[in-house]
Amino acid sequence: MAKDLGSWIEEIKRVAPKELVTMEILVDPKWEVTAVVELLEGNDPSPAILFENLLDLKGRRSPIRLLTSIHASRVRLGLTYGIAPDVVRRDPAAPTVEMARRAERRIPPVCIPAAEAPCKERVYRKGEMDLLCFPAVTQHELDVGPYFTTLVVAADPDTGVHNISWHRMMVKGPDRGGIFIVPRHLGDFCRRAEARGEELPVAYILGHHPAFLEGASWTLTIEESEYDVIGAQFDEPVRVTPSECWGDKLLVPADAEVVMEGVILPKVREPEAPFSEWTGYYCPERLSHVFELRAITSRQAPIMVNKVMGHHPHKDRLGVYGMEATALKRIREIVPDVIALNLAGYHMQGLIQMRKRREGDAQRAAMALLSSLLQVKHVFIFDEDVDIFNPTEVLWALASRVQAGSDVEILRNLRSSGLDPSIDEGDISDGMIVDATKPLHRPFAQRIKLPPEIVAATRKRLKEEGLL
Ligand SMILES: Cc1cc2nc3c(=O)[nH]c(=O)nc-3n(C[C@H](O)[C@H](O)[C@H](O)COP(=O)(O)O)c2cc1C
Ligand SMILES: [Mn+2]
Numbered sequence: 001m002a003k004d005l006g007s008w009i010e011e012i013k014r015v016a017p018k019e020l021v022t023m024e025i026l027v028d029p030k031w032e033v034t035a036v037v038e039l040l041e042g043n044d045p046s047p048a049i050l051f052e053n054l055l056d057l058k059g060r061r062s063p064i065r066l067l068t069s070i071h072a073s074r075v076r077l078g079l080t081y082g083i084a085p086d087v088v089r090r091d092p093a094a095p096t097v098e099m100a101r102r103a104e105r106r107i108p109p110v111c112i113p114a115a116e117a118p119c120k121e122r123v124y125r126k127g128e129m130d131l132l133c134f135p136a137v138t139q140h141e142l143d144v145g146p147y148f149t150t151l152v153v154a155a156d157p158d159t160g161v162h163n164i165s166w167h168r169m170m171v172k173g174p175d176r177g178g179i180f181i182v183p184r185h186l187g188d189f190c191r192r193a194e195a196r197g198e199e200l201p202v203a204y205i206l207g208h209h210p211a212f213l214e215g216a217s218w219t220l221t222i223e224e225s226e227y228d229v230i231g232a233q234f235d236e237p238v239r240v241t242p243s244e245c246w247g248d249k250l251l252v253p254a255d256a257e258v259v260m261e262g263v264i265l266p267k268v269r270e271p272e273a274p275f276s277e278w279t280g281y282y283c284p285e286r287l288s289h290v291f292e293l294r295a296i297t298s299r300q301a302p303i304m305v306n307k308v309m310g311h312h313p314h315k316d317r318l319g320v321y322g323m324e325a326t327a328l329k330r331i332r333e334i335v336p337d338v339i340a341l342n343l344a345g346y347h348m349q350g351l352i353q354m355r356k357r358r359e360g361d362a363q364r365a366a367m368a369l370l371s372s373l374l375q376v377k378h379v380f381i382f383d384e385d386v387d388i389f390n391p392t393e394v395l396w397a398l399a400s401r402v403q404a405g406s407d408v409e410i411l412r413n414l415r416s417s418g419l420d421p422s423i424d425e426g427d428i429s430d431g432m433i434v435d436a437t438k439p440l441h442r443p444f445a446q447r448i449k450l451p452p453e454i455v456a457a458t459r460k461r462l463k464e465e466g467l468l
Contacts, residue, residue, distance in 0.1 A: 003209040003234050004118065004255040005067065005303055012048065012076060016085055019076050021047040028055050029066070029146060030138040037069055037308050041315045046072040050303070054135035057146055057171060062135045064258075068306040070210050072315040080210045081233070092389040093340035093353075099233060099325035100332070103218065107231030109238040109251070117241035117254035121300045129296045130174035131260070134206075137306050140276040144285070146171045147275060149307040151205040151216050152179070154186055155250050157193045162251060164216040164226035166319055168309075169204060170272050175293035177204075178272030179264065180286075182374075182417055185222050190264055190289060199263035201246045204291065207257030207305040210318065212238070217322025219372070227251075244295040257302040261295040278320075279346060280310045281421050320347050327372040335365040342388045348420060349378040351388040356437045363409070366433040375417045380434045385447060400445075401436040409433040 001007060012020045021040060027033055033051060040047055048069050056062040071077050077095045078088035081102075087094050114120050136146035148169040155162050163185045170178035181187045186202075193200040215230030231237045240251040245261050252259045272288035307318050320343055327350070328341045335354065342351040350369045356362060366379040382388055386397045402408070411431035418427030438444040462468040 002118075002239050002255045003211065003236070005207050005209055005257055005305070008080065008209050009050065009067070009303075011079060015079060016045075016075060019045050019047060019073060019079075021049050023049055023051045024053055026053045026055070026061070027051055029057075029135040031141070033066065033068065033135075033137045033306065034139050034308055037316075041069065041072060045075060046315050048072065048076060051135070056135050057132040062133070063301070064134055065301070065303045066135050066137070066306050067207065067303050068137075068308060069316045070213070070305065070307075071318040071321060076210075077317075077321055080214070093342075096321055096325045096328055096341065099214070099321065100329040102232045102235065103229060103325065103329055105232040106224075106228040107234070107237050108225075109227040109231060109240045111248065111251060112239050112241050112254050114241050114244075117239070118299050119252065119254055119256040119259050120241065120244075120297045122298045123244065124296045124298075126295075131171045131177060131293060132174050134171075134258075134304060136171050137308075139308060140282070140310075142274050142282050143276055144170060144272070144274050148177070148204065148206065148304075149309065150207065150305055151213065152186055153203045153205060153250070153252060154189050154200060156222070157189055157196075157198070157200065159223070160249070161223060162225045162227050163189065163222075164205075164230070166216055168275060169291060170275070170288075172270070172290075175262075177262075177291035177293070178270055179289045179291045180272060180275075180283075181289050184219075188222065190266075193264075194266040197266055199265060199292075201243070201250050201261070201263055202291070203243060203250060203252045204260040204262065205253060205256045205258070206260065207303050208253055208255060209234070212253065213305065213318055214322035214325075217319045218326045219323070244297060258296065258298040258304060260293060261297075262291050262293045265290045265292055276310045277419050278309050279348070279419050279421065283419055317343075323347060323373055323375075327369050327376075330372045331365050331368040334368040335361045337361060338365050339384055340388060341369070343373075343376070344388075344391075344394075347373070347375050349380070350376050351394060352379065352381045353384060353386065353388045354381060354437070355384045356440065359440055362435045362437050363433060366409075366435075370411070370414065370431055370433075374415065375419075377414065377416060377420070377429050377431045378434070379432070381437055383437050386436070397436045398434065401438055402434060407435045409435075 051066040075085045138146045152167045211233045215233045218229045239254040241254040242248045243250040268290045269287040274282040277283040338354045340353040362381040387393045414431045416429035
């Protein structure tokens with residue numbers, strides 16, 4: 001069976017049913033979806049939520065379901081890669097370590113005929129279906145309007161190499177969207193198409209298996225295709241199929257839920273945002289690229305994916321784990337003694353855990369992280385005995401293992417994503433490295449602990465007494 005969103009949902013229901021809540025009450029995608037997320041995300045586990053009964057943007061009951069908060073729990077992240085819940089509970093780093101391991105390989109996609117592609121079970125004619133027929137979510141109070149929050153597939157206008165990346169898209173009308181493109185690969189495609197006065201064909205993908213969604217966050221070179229890395233994450237080739245409008249010049253994921261084909265218009269920029277971003281702040285209005293819809297295809301009963309952005313405490317880290325795994329792999333290529341990475345909540349900061357053997361390796365690891373991801377500006381490095389997924393441990397280590405005069409490094413003139421509100425202007429940021437590893441040249445105070453056999457024996461006795 002090819003990997004898709006439906007099979008992932010079934011797997012969660014089977015293995016860890018408490019990880020998914022099905023919402024049957026009628027919900028308006030304007031603010032109410034986010035309100036439900038906000039009220040349920042403090043639960044343990046913080047659930048994925050499948051909304052079955054939503055209004056579309058014309059105020060009608062939508063046949064399209066919506067799944068949100070997919071990776072608001074590490075247990076679900078683990079299940080996305082076939083890792084059992086108890087393994088993840090013992091070792092929260094296990095899923096990203098596994099993702100980095102799988103990324104050693106590349107598995108190219110296979111092309112299947114359109115007639116066999118689930119994403120084309122329904123092919124809509126013009127006028128039958130448009131952007132307003134979806135339950136696109138208005139996330140927070142000051143958002144300009146409803147947004148799609150998933151992926152763009154495009155082919156390099158010169159080489160044909162396919163790129164996949166995440167891009168928010170504001171719904172501006174039945175066939176018009178505003179699309180936010182930070183200058184990376186898709187931005188480069190747009191720039192080259194625009195220089196020739198040409199439209200850039202793209203497909204906006206509204207849902208797929210979560211390993212596909214995380215795989216879209218890998219930062220590769222422009223010569224490499226995210227399809228190949230997602231194949232490696234799947235451990236089997238991604239199935240693709242020719243697009244309706246451009247045939248095999250633009251190959252779309254055959255097992256996607258919904259594919260919205262369209263173009264990015266050359267030399268057109270229109271106001272887009274405010275939108276609530278991953279930073280936890282509204283991104284102010286800006287001039288962004290414009291998407292024009294050409295065709296929609298979908299499964300018979302599609303589920304669209306929504307990602308609530310910028311939410312305290314940033315529970316749903318869908319897409320961020322792909323970045324975390326990309327960076328972990330790169331850092332370990334430079335410093336193999338690195339054990340784990342946690343892009344702590346807001347991914348402007350990274351916590352590295354390492355088994356330090358030589359002085360200077362912590363700094364190397366920090367610089368590898370800073371050069372792997374545009375968003376990261378602060379890096380904190382810890383020894384192997386510090387649980388970097390536990391904020392209390394992290395604060396304790398920062399308090400007890402850092403001397404600011406020698407362990408803190410300030411950097412200047414780093415390019416950033418430009419969304420960080422602490423930046424005065426533009427996208428140039430300061431950076432900081434805080435080395436909280438113990439020095440190797442002298443004995444360091446020993447961490448307090450109990451004899452483990454006493455703890456084990458006492459645990460047994462307390463259990464027998466029903467006290468544990
Ligand atoms: C949830 C999520 C939303 C994102 N939204 C955007 C966006 O709206 N615009 C953008 O340019 N990048 C966005 N990104 C970042 C890019 O998708 C990401 O850096 C990607 O790896 C870039 O792909 P590329 O290396 O092929 O250019 C988002 C990432 C995530 C995880
Ligand atoms: Mn790319």
